[in-house]
Amino acid sequence: MSLVSTRDRMDLPIGLRRRMLTFRRRVWAVKAAEAIGTAATGVVLAYFVVFGVDRIFDAPAWLRFGLLLTAVATSLIIPWYSHYWVWNHRRLDQLARLLARRMPALGDELLGVVELVRNDREWSRSRALCEAAVVQADRDAGTCDWDRAMPASRHRPCVTAALIGAIAAFGAAWLAPEAAANAWRRFLAPWIPTPRYTFTQLESHADRLVVPHGEPFAFRIRIAPGSPWEPTRGAAILAGREPVFAPLEDGAYSFEFDAQVAPARLDIRIGDARRSIVVEPMLRPELAAVDAIARLPAYLERTRPIRRDVRGGSVSFVHGSEVTLEANANRELGEATIDANPTPPRGSAFMSDPFVVGVPKTGPSDARTPSIEQAGDGNKEPSVEIRRVLWWRDAAGLSGKEPFTLTVLAIGDEPPTIAAAGLPRQRIVLDSEQLAFQVVAGDDFGVRRIGMEWRSAAPGGPSSGEAPGERILAAGDPEMTESTVDGTFCAKTLGIAPQSVEVRLFAEDYAPERGRVYSVPHVLHILDAKDHAIWLTEQLNRWHRQSLEVRDRELQLYETNKQLRELNADALDRPETRRKIETQAAAERANGRRLSGLTAAGEDLVRQASRNPEFGVGHLEKWAEMLGILKDISAARMPSVADLLRDAAQAPRSASTASAPSPGAGQARSTPSSGSSAEPNEAPNAAPSVPTLADVESSQQPPAADAGKDAPPSQGSSPRLTLPATSLAGGVKPGDNNETCPAARQVETAVEQQRDLLAEFDKIAEELNRILANLEGSTLVKRLKAASRNQYKIGGRISDQIDATFGVPQFRHEEAKRTMLGEVARHELESSQVVSTIMDDMQAYFERRRLVNFRKVLDAMRESDVIGGLRQIGDDVVKETGLSIAQCEFWSDALDRWAEELVDPTSGGT
Numbered sequence: 001m002s003l004v005s006t007r008d009r010m011d012l013p014i015g016l017r018r019r020m021l022t023f024r025r026r027v028w029a030v031k032a033a034e035a036i037g038t039a040a041t042g043v044v045l046a047y048f049v050v051f052g053v054d055r056i057f058d059a060p061a062w063l064r065f066g067l068l069l070t071a072v073a074t075s076l077i078i079p080w081y082s083h084y085w086v087w088n089h090r091r092l093d094q095l096a097r098l099l100a101r102r103m104p105a106l107g108d109e110l111l112g113v114v115e116l117v118r119n120d121r122e123w124s125r126s127r128a129l130c131e132a133a134v135v136q137a138d139r140d141a142g143t144c145d146w147d148r149a150m151p152a153s154r155h156r157p158c159v160t161a162a163l164i165g166a167i168a169a170f171g172a173a174w175l176a177p178e179a180a181a182n183a184w185r186r187f188l189a190p191w192i193p194t195p196r197y198t199f200t201q202l203e204s205h206a207d208r209l210v211v212p213h214g215e216p217f218a219f220r221i222r223i224a225p226g227s228p229w230e231p232t233r234g235a236a237i238l239a240g241r242e243p244v245f246a247p248l249e250d251g252a253y254s255f256e257f258d259a260q261v262a263p264a265r266l267d268i269r270i271g272d273a274r275r276s277i278v279v280e281p282m283l284r285p286e287l288a289a290v291d292a293i294a295r296l297p298a299y300l301e302r303t304r305p306i307r308r309d310v311r312g313g314s315v316s317f318v319h320g321s322e323v324t325l326e327a328n329a330n331r332e333l334g335e336a337t338i339d340a341n342p343t344p345p346r347g348s349a350f351m352s353d354p355f356v357v358g359v360p361k362t363g364p365s366d367a368r369t370p371s372i373e374q375a376g377d378g379n380k381e382p383s384v385e386i387r388r389v390l391w392w393r394d395a396a397g398l399s400g401k402e403p404f405t406l407t408v409l410a411i412g413d414e415p416p417t418i419a420a421a422g423l424p425r426q427r428i429v430l431d432s433e434q435l436a437f438q439v440v441a442g443d444d445f446g447v448r449r450i451g452m453e454w455r456s457a458a459p460g461g462p463s464s465g466e467a468p469g470e471r472i473l474a475a476g477d478p479e480m481t482e483s484t485v486d487g488t489f490c491a492k493t494l495g496i497a498p499q500s501v502e503v504r505l506f507a508e509d510y511a512p513e514r515g516r517v518y519s520v521p522h523v524l525h526i527l528d529a530k531d532h533a534i535w536l537t538e539q540l541n542r543w544h545r546q547s548l549e550v551r552d553r554e555l556q557l558y559e560t561n562k563q564l565r566e567l568n569a570d571a572l573d574r575p576e577t578r579r580k581i582e583t584q585a586a587a588e589r590a591n592g593r594r595l596s597g598l599t600a601a602g603e604d605l606v607r608q609a610s611r612n613p614e615f616g617v618g619h620l621e622k623w624a625e626m627l628g629i630l631k632d633i634s635a636a637r638m639p640s641v642a643d644l645l646r647d648a649a650q651a652p653r654s655a656s657t658a659s660a661p662s663p664g665a666g667q668a669r670s671t672p673s674s675g676s677s678a679e680p681n682e683a684p685n686a687a688p689s690v691p692t693l694a695d696v697e698s699s700q701q702p703p704a705a706d707a708g709k710d711a712p713p714s715q716g717s718s719p720r721l722t723l724p725a726t727s728l729a730g731g732v733k734p735g736d737n738n739e740t741c742p743a744a745r746q747v748e749t750a751v752e753q754q755r756d757l758l759a760e761f762d763k764i765a766e767e768l769n770r771i772l773a774n775l776e777g778s779t780l781v782k783r784l785k786a787a788s789r790n791q792y793k794i795g796g797r798i799s800d801q802i803d804a805t806f807g808v809p810q811f812r813h814e815e816a817k818r819t820m821l822g823e824v825a826r827h828e829l830e831s832s833q834v835v836s837t838i839m840d841d842m843q844a845y846f847e848r849r850r851l852v853n854f855r856k857v858l859d860a861m862r863e864s865d866v867i868g869g870l871r872q873i874g875d876d877v878v879k880e881t882g883l884s885i886a887q888c889e890f891w892s893d894a895l896d897r898w899a900e901e902l903v904d905p906t907s908g909g910t
Contacts, residue, residue: 042074
C-alpha cells in the first residue's frame with residue numbers, strides 16, 4: 001500500500017503538459033486533414049469514373065456497386081484514423097510513446113515521468129528524486145524541437161487532391177447539371193435501376209421484340225420530344241452483323257432486317273443513346289400450363305378440389321376421383337381438341353369435360369392399361385391408367401409441334417403412417433411419473449384420429465391381452481396429411497395399476513374398410529413408489545460399483561505415472577518411454593470419458609429418484625453434490641492430466657542427452673549420480689570437442705543446496721586446452737532432473753494433479769458409501785412396512801369370507817371360496833419367502849454397518865420364527881379361518897413394529 005497520499009504527489013509541470021497537449025492537437029489536426037482528404041479524393045474519383053463511363057456506354061450495376069464499395073472503403077479511413085491517431089493517442093503516456101518513434105530519448109524520458117507521477121509507491125520511496133526527475137524532463141522537453149517528433153503525413157497532397165476533385169465536380173454540375181445529377185444517383189444507389197442519362201433521348205419501348213419466324217421484319221423507334229440532340233442518322237446491329245443505317249424522318253428511325261430464325265440481340269446506336277432489344281422469332285404456340293383438377297371421393301370428406309400441375313405428362317389420383325383437365329397456352333388460341341373432340345377455347349385456355357378415374361367406361365377414347373397391382377394383394381385397389389390427348393392452334397394459325405399426351409393413373413388409398421418420438425421402447429417408470437412424447441402421423445388423404453392403446457404384458461414377454469385401455473390424443477382433419485401431436489402417459493392418471501403394460505400408438509384414416517394402423521409396441525414396467533425405490537437403490541448401487549472401477553483404473557494409471565516420474569532424464573527421453581507416456585495420456589483421457597458417461601447416467605438416476613417421494617431430499621442433494629464434483633473431475637481435471645502427459649510425450653529432449661561429452665584423461669573419484677548415463681549419446685553434427693584433464697576428488701560432505709547456482713551461463717566461446725585442476729565432487733541439486741528435462745516437469749505436474757483428484761475421488765466414494773448405506777437401510781424399512789400392509793390386506797380378504805366359511809366343514813365350502821382361500825395360502829407362502837429375503841438383506845446390511853437396531857430386530861424376528869408363522873397361516877387358512885385372521889393381524893403389527901425400530905437409517909435423508 002502506498003505511503004504517500006495522492007494530494008502530496010507532484011503532478012506534471014504546466015509547461016510540459018501544455019507542450020504535450022499542443023503536440024497532441026497538431027497530430028490530431030494533421031491526421032484528420034489527411035483522413036478527410038483521402039476519403040474525399042476516393043469518393044470524387046469513383047464518381048468521375050461512373051460519369052465518364054456513362055458517356056460512352058451504360059455502366060453496369062456491378063461496376064457501379066464496386067466503385068461505391070471502393071468509395072465507402074476509402075471513407076472508412078476516417079474512423080480508422082480517429083481510432084488510431086485520436087483515441088490511441090489521447091493520454092499523455094500514449095503521446096510519449098508516439099514521441100519515442102522520432103525522438104527516442106525524449107519520448108522514453110517523458111513516458112517514465114508520466115508513469116512516475118501516477119505511481120504512489122515510487123513517491124513513497126524518495127520524493128526528492130521523483131521531483132528532480134520531473135523537473136529534468138520538463139527542462140529537456142523545453143529545449144527540444146517538437147516539430148521533429150511529428151509523424152510522417154501526406155495531408156497537403158491529400159487535401160489538394162480533394163479540393164481539385166471538388167472543383168471538378170462543381171464544374172460538371174454547372175456545365176451539365178442533369179448528367180451530373182444522374183451520375184450521382186447511379187453512383188450512390190447502384191442497386192436501383194436508374195436509367196442512364198443521354199443527350200440523345202429516345203422514346204421507351206419493350207425490351208423484347210417478337211418477329212415472324214423466317215420472314216423479314218422492320219423496327220421503328222422515335223426521338224423523344226425535347227431531346228437535346230437529334231442525330232440525322234442512326235445505326236442498328238443485329239446479332240453482330242453489318243450495321244443497318246436509317247435516316248431521321250418525321251422524328252423516327254425505321255430499320256429493315258432480313259429473315260431471322262433464331263433469337264438474337266438488336267443493338268440500337270443513335271447519338272450517345274444505346275438500346276439493346278431481344279429479337280425472338282415465334283415458332284409455334286406452346287402450352288404454358290396444364291393442370292388437373294380433381295374432386296376426391298365422398299368418403300374422404302374433402303370439399304375443396306385438388307389442383308396439380310401435369311406438364312410432366314402423368315398424374316395419379318385415388319380411385320373414384322372426378323378429374324377435369326385445364327390447359328393454358330402462351331398466347332390466344334383459335335381452336336383446341338381433347339381426344340379428337342372439339343373443345344371451344346376461351347382466350348388462351350381450354351378445358352375438358354369431367355371424367356371419373358378407376359371406374360370402367362366404354363368408348364375408344366379411354367385407353368386403360370391395368371397395372372401389376374391388379375393381380376397382387378386383394379387389400380389394394382387395382383391401378384388403372386387413362387390417357388388423354390390434347391391438341392391446339394393459335395389465332396394466327398400456328399399449331400403445336402405435336403399433341404400433348406397425359407397419363408392419369410388411378411391408385412388406391414394408402415394406409416396411414418405413425419411414429420413416436422420421446423417414448424422409450426422399454427423402460428421402468430414410476431406410477432406417478434408423466435412421460436411426455438410426440439406422435440407424428442401422416443396419410444396421403446388426411447388423418448382422422450390419433451390415439452394410444454395399452455394392455456397388460458408379461459415383463460419382458462409378449463402381451464397377455466389383459467387390462468386393455470385407450471385414449472384419443474387428437475382428432476384429425478380431411479386436409480391434414482401430416483400431424484405432430486404432443487402426448488403424455490401417466491399410470492395413475494390413466495388408472496393403470498403397477499404392472500407391465502404394452503403401449504401402442506395408432507392412427508386412423510378416412511378409408512371405411514381399413515382399421516387402425518399401430519406403431520411398434522412400447523413396453524413400460526410400472527412400479528409403485530416402494531418398488532421403484534427398491535429398484536432405483538439397486539441401480540444406484542450398480543452405478544457406485546462402476547464408479548469405483550473408474551477410481552481403481554485411475555489408481556493404476558497413477559502408480560504407473562509415479563514410476564515414470566522416478567526415471568531420470570535419459571530414460572525419459574528414450575522412444576519407448578515416450579510411447580508409454582503417450583499411452584498413459586490416452587488411457588487417462590479414455591478413463592475421463594468413461595467417468596463423464598457415468599456422471600450423466602448418475603444425473604439421470606437422481607432425476608428419477610427426485611420424482612419418488614420415498615427418497616429423502618437430503619440424500620438426493622448430497623448425491624447431486626457428489627455428482628457435480630465428479631463432473632468437474634471428468635470434464636477438467638482428468639483431461640488436464642492427460643494434456644500434461646501428452647505434452648510430456650511430445651516435449652523436446654533435454655540438453656544432456658543431445659550433446660556428447662568431450663574426451664578426457666585423468667581420474668574422477670566421485671560417485672556418479674543414479675540418473676547419469678553409462679554411455680554418452682553422440683549428438684549429430686556436434687562441434688569437435690577438446691580433450692580435458694580431470695582430477696576430481698570424492699567428498700563425504702553433502703552437496704551444497706546452491707552449488708552451481710551462481711555459475712554464469714556459457715556464452716558459446718571456442719573450447720581451449722587448459723592445465724589440469726583438482727576439484728571436489730559436487731552433488732546434484734534436488735530437482736535438477738526436472739529443471740533440465742521438460743518431459744520430467746510435465747510428468748511431475750501430472751502426478752501431483754492426479755494425486756489430488758484421487759484424494760477427492762476417495763472422499764466422494766466414502767460419502768457415497770454412506771448415502772447408499774442409508775438408502776439401503778431406508779429401503780429395508782419400506783420393505784418391512786410393505787410386508788406388514790400385505791398381511792393386513794390378506795387378513796381383510798379372509799375376513800370378507802368369514803360369514804360363509806366360519807364353522808363350515810372344508811368339504812362344504814363353495815368352489816369360489818375354496819379358490820379364494822387357496823390363493824390366500826399361496827400368497828402367504830410368497831410372503832414368507834419375501835420376509836426371508838428381507839432378513840437375509842438385513843443380515844448383510846448389519847455386517848457392513850454394525851447398527852444395534854438391526855441386530856435387535858433380526859434377533860426378535862428369528863426368536864418369533866416369523867417365516868414359520870407365515871407358512872403356518874398358509875396351512876391353517878382353509879381349516880382355521882378365524883384363527884388365521886388373528887395371526888395375520890399379529891404378524892402385520894409385528895412387522896410394522898420392527899420397521900419402526902429401524903428408522904435410524906433414514907435420518908439423513910429428510
